[in-house]
Amino acid sequence: MGRLGSWIEPFPEGIYVKPADAWVDPMQPKAKAxxxxxxxxxxxxxxxAVWATPETLAIMGVRYGEQNEQPVAYGETVRVGEVDVSFVPAGHVLGSAQIVLDYQGxxxxxxxxxKRRPDPTCEPFVVTPCDIFITEATFGLPVFRHPDTGAEIDRLLARLNAEPERCVLVGAYALGKAQRVIKEMRLRGHDAPIYIHGAQERLCNLYQELGVDLGELRLATGVPKDELRGKVVVCPPGALNDRWSRRLPDPLTAMASGWMRIRQRARQRxxxxxxxxxxxADWDELTTTIKEVAPKEVWITHGREDALQHWCMTNQIKARALHLVGREDEDD
Ligand SMILES: [Zn+2]
Ligand SMILES: [Zn+2]
Known part of the structure; x- marks a missing residue:
């Protein structure tokens, strides 16, 4: 075989695995994804046809309806074309996986x-040594260091208790972040009903069906103002400042995101x-992960490629930016 990884071809729309004739995370419809x-x-x-973990397939089912599903559980290996494919936890959201591709040694x-820090709604990241590690770099700058999640939640619950006439309105993406915010609050003793926006109902229900206990959730729509005083309401980021939120009792507007580190982003919203x-992963998690995985090459899909590429080079690891398009639209 020639150059390392010559059987993997990155395109802006996704990563093509030639001997499997399959694509990883393609943005356009393909025969094998x-x-x-x-x-x-x-x-x-x-x-x-879609190969993914059963949880990811269930999430895709909620969003896209019926599809030709090829479930692969964590740790299981399947053959796709001439490639052995397995799925290993990525610690990002429920069902999220790193895809391990083995071909000709x-x-x-x-x-x-x-991400590397604990998330009570999904399986933790598993380090898998390899020749080429294809990583994201959403927060690939040394200024990005996420604080302790529990301390952030404690700060918010303290505000809720200090101002019982108001409600706390938390903007959180519907897949992963919303459920994680709720679960973190449960783990820190907040057991009152939590109110959710209708757009978050189906995925919250699915998480509960798949075994992530979120406690008592109620739909916020149509609930009398007084019932919501001193309560937590979770909504999609887009609903934080729209007409929907104007019916709430003097909401304290919060937003759960890594970008909230940047004051200007918080102000914009x-x-x-x-x-x-x-x-x-923040900067420390990205660089620690690369050290632990110890690959011969790092390929960077999207985010702040330059700084991470530079870090790799100074650590004697060959690195390459792939410039995939359309990433980081939904989650952060
Ligand atoms: Zn993404
Ligand atoms: Zn994501």
Missing amino acids: LVTHGHADHARGGHE ERVVVSGDY NVEFPLIMSDH
């Missing part, structure tokens, strides 16, 4: 999106309480 996780910037509808791991909480 291997999907890392359910976020819309990775999982799309319309493929002829070379191993390539496509991380998808991932009119966020009173930035809740710094990310489902992506």
Whole structure:
């Protein structure tokens, strides 16, 4: 065989695995798609066949309806064309996986999106040594260091208790972040009903069906104002400042995102309480992961490629930016 990884071809729309005639996270409909996780910037509808974890397939089912499903559980290996394919937890959202590709003695791991800190709604990231590690770099700058999640949640619950006439309105993406915010609050003793926006109902229900206990959830729509005082309401980021939220009792507007580290982003979104909480690796997690995986080459799909590429080079690891398009649309 020639150059390392010559059987893997990156395109702006996704990663093509030649000897499998399959694509990883393709943005356009394909005959064979291997999907890392359910976020819309990775999982799309319309493929002829989809290999993914059972949880990711269930999430895609909620969003795209019926499809030709090829479930692969964590740790299981299947043959696609001439390639052995397995799925390993990525710690990003429920069902999220790194896709491990073995072909003619070379191993390539496509991380998808991932994080290293604990998340009570999904399986933790598993380090898988390989020849080529294909990583994201959403927060690939040394300034990005996410704070402790529990401390962030404690800060928010303290505000809720200090101002019982108001409600706390948390903007959180419908897949992963919303459920993680709710679960983290449960783990920190908040057991009152939590109110959710209608757009988050189906995925919250699915998480509960798949064994993630979120406690008592109620739909916020149509609930009398007074019932919501001193309560937590979770909504999609887009609903934070729209007509929907105007019916709430003097909401303290919070937004759960890694980008809340940047004050300007919080201001742009009119966020009173930035809740710094990310489902992506921060700078330390990215560099620690690369050290632990110890690949011969690092390929970077999207994000702040330059700084991570430079870090790799100074650590004697060959690195290459792939410039995939359309990523980081849905989640952060
Ligand atoms: Zn994602
Ligand atoms: Zn993504």
